[in-house]
Each structure stands twice: as structure tokens, then as C-alpha cells.
Amino acid sequence: MTEAACGATRRVAAFIQTTMIMWDVQRVVRCDLQAHGPEQDHVGHLAQVSEDLHSVLSWWARWRDDERAMWFGIIADCPMDSPDDQDYCTFFRYHPGACSWAVGDPEEV
Numbered sequence: 001m002t003e004a005a006c007g008a009t010r011r012v013a014a015f016i017q018t019t020m021i022m023w024d025v026q027r028v029v030r031c032d033l034q035a036h037g038p039e040q041d042h043v044g045h046l047a048q049v050s051e052d053l054h055s056v057l058s059w060w061a062r063w064r065d066d067e068r069a070m071w072f073g074i075i076a077d078c079p080m081d082s083p084d085d086q087d088y089c090t091f092f093r094y095h096p097g098a099c100s101w102a103v104g105d106p107e108e109v
């Protein structure tokens with residue numbers, strides 16, 4: 001079963017891209033979490049920071065539709081694997097909603 005993804009996007013300010021140039025941050029960040037209401041902030045993947053055998057660390061951006069500000073943080077990846085062990089979750093640790101393997105890609109809808 002596949003849940004709908006949020007798919008909300010937000011432009012990343014030019015100065016943020018400049019500040020984070022070593023991580024090659026994208027111009028537009030997209031919320032890939034399971035579709036959610038306004039009480040839940042959008043969170044989108046910006047760039048991978050590091051990876052080892054146990055975890056991936058990435059920059060994540062958090063924003064709300066009714067605020068211009070964005071928040072940034074480095075968070076470890078979600079440790080959940082899919083029930084059939086064929087896929088792993090690409091979201092951040094303790095994310096709300098379903099894991100990535102259970103959420104559809106908004107660009108394929």
C-alpha cells in the first residue's frame with residue numbers, strides 16, 4: 001500500500017546555498033513526507049553530510065507554509081527497513097508519518 005506524499009516545495013535562499021556550498025545544496029527543497037496537515041512542518045532533504053556502515057547524516061530543511069523562515073539541521077537517517085527487507089527508509093530519524101518505502105513519489109503521481 002502506498003500513501004500519498006506531501007510534495008510541497010520551497011526555494012532555498014541564495015545565501016544558504018552559498019553558505020552550504022560544500023554540500024552542493026539544491027535550489028528547491030521538497031517535502032517527501034506522507035501528506036500532512038498544517039500542524040505538521042514540512043521537512044525536505046537538502047544534502048548528505050556523511051555516511052558510514054551504521055547511519056547516514058544529512059542536512060534537512062524545515063519550514064511552514066505561513067512563515068518565510070526556514071530551519072536547518074543535521075539529522076541521522078531513519079533506521080527502519082521495509083517489512084520485506086528490500087528497501088530502507090530515506091527519511092530522517094523520528095520522522096512523522098509513514099516511512100519512505102510506503103510513500104509514493106509526488107513526481108510519479
Ligand SMILES: [Zn+2]
Pocket residue numbers: 006007008031032033036041042043
Ligand atoms: Zn510537507
Ligand SMILES: [Zn+2]
Pocket residue numbers: 078079080089090091095098099100
Ligand atoms: Zn522511516
